[in-house]
Amino acid sequence: MSEVVKLAVTGHCAVITIDAPPVNALSAAVRRGILENVMAANADSAVQAIVIACAGRTFIAGADITEFGKPPQPPALNEVIEAIEGCAKPVIAAIHGTALGGGLELALGCHFRVAVADAKHGLPEVKLGLVPGAGGTQRLPRAVGPEFGVKMIVSGEPISASEALEHGLIDEIVEGPADGAIAFAKKVVAEQRPLRLLRNDDSKLVAARADRSLFTAAAAAATKKNRGVNAPLACAEAVSWTLDTPFDDALKKERETFLRLVNDDQSKAQRHAFFAEREAVKVRGLPKGVKPRPVERVAIVGAGTMGGGIAMSFANAGIPVTLIETGEAQLTRGLAMMQKSWEATAARGGIAPDEPAKRMALIDGKIGLDNVRDADLVIEAVFETMAIKKEVFTAIDAHAKLGAVLATNTSYLDINEIAAVTERPQDVLGMHFFSPANVMKLCEVVRAERTAPDALLTATTMANRIRKTPVVVGVCHGFVGNRMLAVRGLQGEALLKSGALPDQVDAVLTRFGLPMGLFAMGDLAGLDIGWRSRQDRGLRWDIADAICESGRLGQKTSKGYYRYEPGSRAPIPDPEVEKLIDETCKRLGLTRRAIGDQEILERMIYPMINEGARILEENIAARPGDIDVIWLYGYGWPVHRGGPMFYADLVGLKTIVERLEFYARSLNEPALKPTALLARLAREGSSFASLNAARTAG
CATH class of the missing domain: 3.40.50.720 (NAD(P)-binding Rossmann-like Domain)
Structure with missing residues (x-):
């Protein structure tokens, strides 16, 4: 029998305990242990009910994501859940800590669920660019209703035990997970309650099936902030199958969608972000045994x-x-x-x-x-x-x-x-x-x-x-994030001189997935901040400084790169800005031209990547993943694009080097020449991912 899953019989109740620290993730060994022990308990004539509980600080907190991308190991989670559903005896999930992802899907396969008061329940797969892959999109809506179910699954946010009880996800809040579940099991047996299989319970789907607009409105509300992101839309579509697709057919479609998204660049980006954050918080170069100083105030x-x-x-x-x-x-x-x-x-x-x-x-x-x-x-x-x-x-x-x-x-x-x-x-x-x-x-x-x-x-x-x-x-002007941001700002200035307008540049960046464009962000922060910093360092940006010198300091003065109506933060393109740009360029002897969106994207993003490579050369950042984390959490880089260094690998370092060399020549900007590190990685056919792995291992 399994080393990480144990079976003990208390009275007439079999308690299956998962003990796989730190978070009882559903590794192949855990799945196998649950399946073996569920089958053993079901076959034991002395057992009247089965409780599935966890040791340590939490219930099953999700799948073992280190298995992603590797050949699947039996048994699959769906097979384990089907075995639980097929038990002739009531199976009760005893939840404490967090029941997340595959952990909640397993609990949804049980006939009943109880939880302690501070437990959390959720399906966060969308945050890894995925849909739940073991029936979550079909069972959860049957437990809580499709409207609340699509909200939970698309957001990926967990809910409390009180919310779970209110919406029907759990049956009771208990004092202690295992003891509470055993007491609950005794009531189920004594009252001869029928076993509830969510796969067969369509009672909470009736209203939405009669009036599809109820679900459509909920799905639209859940996905409205996910422009260009695949997983939230796929999650909403999967939940919709509860209204018109037989359960087993929907499970097959859910699994196909999961496998498709696993190989999608967006999911790869989001999984990269997940692991990069966990690596970034590990401080390199500390002596063994060093401890933090106590902080009370x-x-x-x-x-x-x-x-x-x-x-x-x-x-x-x-x-x-x-x-x-x-x-x-x-x-x-x-x-x-x-x-x-x-x-x-x-x-x-x-x-x-x-x-x-x-x-x-x-x-x-x-x-x-x-x-x-x-x-x-x-x-x-x-x-x-x-x-x-x-x-x-x-x-x-x-x-x-x-x-x-x-x-x-x-x-x-x-x-x-x-x-x-x-x-x-x-x-x-x-x-x-x-x-x-x-x-x-x-x-x-x-x-x-x-x-x-x-x-x-x-x-x-x-x-x-x-x-x-x-x-x-490490120490340098602007550290990592602001140093790269300054490069992007300089390229924004150069694009205006070349022929682009602020709203065109910002539209390209927001379509890419950034929450705000370069020039709208400058207006929000206040253009005088950068102006004053440039003055302190003896720098001049001709167009940016001319805009500030005309009294346009951003939203605080109701005009910057854009104009703003009283009480509104919505940027409005201003012909006065276009006139000011034209006049500045004429004074400098520059001829402006039409600029395409692809050129804008390349000139906004590729020089940032190049600066990131320079930062790595100088050991200001330890790993490419650290740079990605900084941009994801400090600057609103779209998580489905993984960070600038991850995005560079998706584009291909050879392509980025070629385009940087082209712009360095055609614009006569030597600063755009690829760094030695970027050029070497491209020449070797390598990637920032390989460099990240080497520096993480080192």
């Missing part, structure tokens, strides 16, 4: 938009925060904005009504930098100029306690230079959050030349505690 210096968002992130995780400003007015304004944000979230049902008060109670507003003295981690979030950063860090150094980690939220500046003004450079590093910091998932953790290993580990550990994805990077 955090101080945030600066109560503006960024500082307030960072403070909210820590309070959301239950960590006390001292929020520091230089004046009462700035502090009051910052605290009020945080209160307003939490209250709005509560009004939408995102948090409980009493949560805003609880979270505000964790934030202690103070005036003066001497108030950093009690903090174990200090994060500076003040104005982005080196002089101010140095002044603030000199004061922090004077007041912070020994051993405190001192972090700057700078987006671009040299952290080695900032660390040099302190007497403790070993404690200084970067924690670059992304706006809005209480929402965005990424934190670039910047390792300076003298950053101590335990300080670095403290920063990544704290980022994880506040549910951010930390990616360790």
Whole structure:
């Protein structure tokens, strides 16, 4: 019998326990063990009911995705579920932790389901570019109704035990999973309840079958934000089969769809993102045995938009925060904005009504930098100029306690230079959050030349505690994300000089899958930010600077690259901008021409990839996957395209090198010449995926 699945009989109840840490994934060994033990329990005349439970911290949390792309090993999950459905005795799933993906599909194959109060239930396959592949698209809608079922499956988001009970996914909330399931099993046997097979229960499909528009509306609502993404639409279509396709035929179609999507580039991209995130959080180069420093209180210096968002992130995780400003007015304004944000979230049902008060109670507003003295981690979030950063860090150094980690939220500046003004450079590093910091998932953790290993580990550990994805990077102007973004911005400027218009460039980028175009994003952030940064560095972008000099600073002035109606954020193409671009180009002696969408896409994306290769050459990023994670979680890169370095492999590195060389020649832009690393990989017929694997193994 199986080593990872055990069978024990308690009274007249057989308890099958899966013990395959860390998350009891449905590996071939687990599937085989469940099947063998279900058949043994069903054949045992002394057994009246069967409970399927899990050891450890969770129920089955999904399939073993390391098996994807490999030859299938028997038994298939569908075979295991069919054996459970065929049992003559009631089979009860005892859910705790998370029942996700194949774990929930197995539970749906049981006759009954019970769960502890804090359990979560979901089918997140869509987040890997897939549909559920073992009957989930057919059984879940029969349990909860097709309208709620399509919402669950297309979103991939789990629901709570109380929601599961309300919608009929589970039969009872119990105190302990195994004991509660045994008690429930005794009731089922005593009451001689009929065994409920979801495959045969169409009761919750009747209304939608009579009025198809009920489902159509629910499916449209579920998929409306998934432009160009295959899996959500495939999920919605699969759920629709519950209304018009016999169950077994629908199972075959579901499996065919799953296998088709497994080989789809979008699913490969999403699976790459899944694994890249898990690799990115592993810090390379740390001495064996190093531990993070304890952190009980955090101080945030600066109560503006960024500082307030960072403070909210820590309070959301239950960590006390001292929020520091230089004046009462700035502090009051910052605290009020945080209160307003939490209250709005509560009004939408995102948090409980009493949560805003609880979270505000964790934030202690103070005036003066001497108030950093009690903090174990200090994060500076003040104005982005080196002089101010140095002044603030000199004061922090004077007041912070020994051993405190001192972090700057700078987006671009040299952290080695900032660390040099302190007497403790070993404690200084970067924690670059992304706006809005209480929402965005990424934190670039910047390792300076003298950053101590335990300080670095403290920063990544704290980022994880506040549910951010930390990616360790090195020091350079803009680090990884903003360095590549600057290259894209420069190419946007060049495209306007060549003949494109802002709305044409932005349309290409949004069709590619980015949430916002380059120029609309600039208007939203404020064009004066980049203008001021260029002035500090002695740079000039002719068109961008001319737009700012004309008083067009973005949404804040109701005009930038676009114009904006009062109270609206919708960008409207403005003939005045086209006139300004034409006048600037004439002054520079440039002739503009018609630009095609493919050229725009290549000139926007390929130079970024090239810069990513340069970043890898310089070891600013450890792996290509780290760059992908930064762009996925910090800049809205479409997950179904996997990140810029993954996308490069899809296009083909040889193609990218050829196009970069073409643009370098035709535009007389030597900066577009392929980097040595990119050229070598293309010449060898290799890929960033191969480089990623080598650096991960190393």
